[in-house]
Amino acid sequence: MNIFVLTGAGISAESGLGTFRERGGLWSRFDPARLATPEAFAADAEEVHAFYNLRRQGVRAAAPNAAHRALARLQKELAGRGGRLFLCTQNVDDLHERGGAAAVMHMHGEILRARCLACTAATPWAEDLSVATPCPSCGRAGGMRPDVVWFGEVPLHLDAIEAGLAESDLFVAIGTSGAVYPAAGFVARARRLGLPTHEINLDPSDTADAFHTAAYGPATETVPAWVEGVLAGPRPRQGA
CATH class of the missing domain: 3.40.50.1220 (TPP-binding domain)
Incomplete structure (x- = not known):
């Protein structure tokens, strides 16, 4: 079978x-338009990183x-x-x-991976990300993002x-x-x-x-x- x-x-x-749409879920406490879109990342990458750093920490602590x-x-x-x-x-x-x-x-996608917007390389990533994080492949900073699918992406x-x-x-x-x-x-x-x-x-x-x-x-x-x-x-x- x-x-x-x-x-x-x-x-x-x-x-x-936590689930997203239940009462008290993530999207009742956080605005997805401000945190889970390419436009949000372009407008305020540090805020998006802060949200996903918390989520990454939660995944690492879960069993x-x-x-x-x-x-x-x-x-x-x-x-x-x-x-x-x-x-x-x-x-x-x-x-x-x-x-x-x-x-x-x-x-x-996977939250314990990061992807570089400059060279598109993806790599396992369990630690926090910031705009200062350099890409392990191309060395550029500022373009590392969680390797997850945001709203508006395929x-x-x-x-x-x-x-x-x-x-x-x-x-x-x-x-x-x-x-x-x-x-x-x-x-x-x-x-x-x-x-x-x-x-x-x-x-x-x-x-x-x-x-x-x-x-x-x-x-x-x-x-x-x-x-x-x-x-x-x-x-x-x-x-x-």
Whole structure:
């Protein structure tokens, strides 16, 4: 079986990383137009760096939870059975990787990476950034930015994501709001491809009606239970 899993902020919430659109979430306390756009960075890079430095510190302090570890287990065991888990995340944290997953498709980039606007080189980056930070590749300062997708920018890996959907037997969205496109449209694309669709979330998402089935509750409970169910299902016969 090939499974496509899309994860959002809800899977990392129980690791202490706040979601964006919940009451008290990041965008209720910070204006995305002032902090998460190329225009904001051009107007006040220091303010943008201060916000992302805080977020980077939060990611470093967080630890993967049972939901991250369950998906890593599913990825490994499906591969052992000749299948695949295509793990696509809207999250910029590295908790899937630290939870044991491999080949994670970060469609919104990675906060623990930095990219130079001058030479476009990207590099792992766990420390703070500022306008004085020189690029390790070209040596220029002032152009190092978080390697994340800001509002108004095109998400990454869309061709690979489309191929992953087309090669899957099941689409599952975990911890997503269903409010951010193009990710919110993946369930409609999966249905056009004839795939069964399943939502796992704390509460119904904005696109909940588009899913065939759903399970609601904390990710650390619902995701491991779902993984157990998948792995307990019938295995393909050898040579089939």
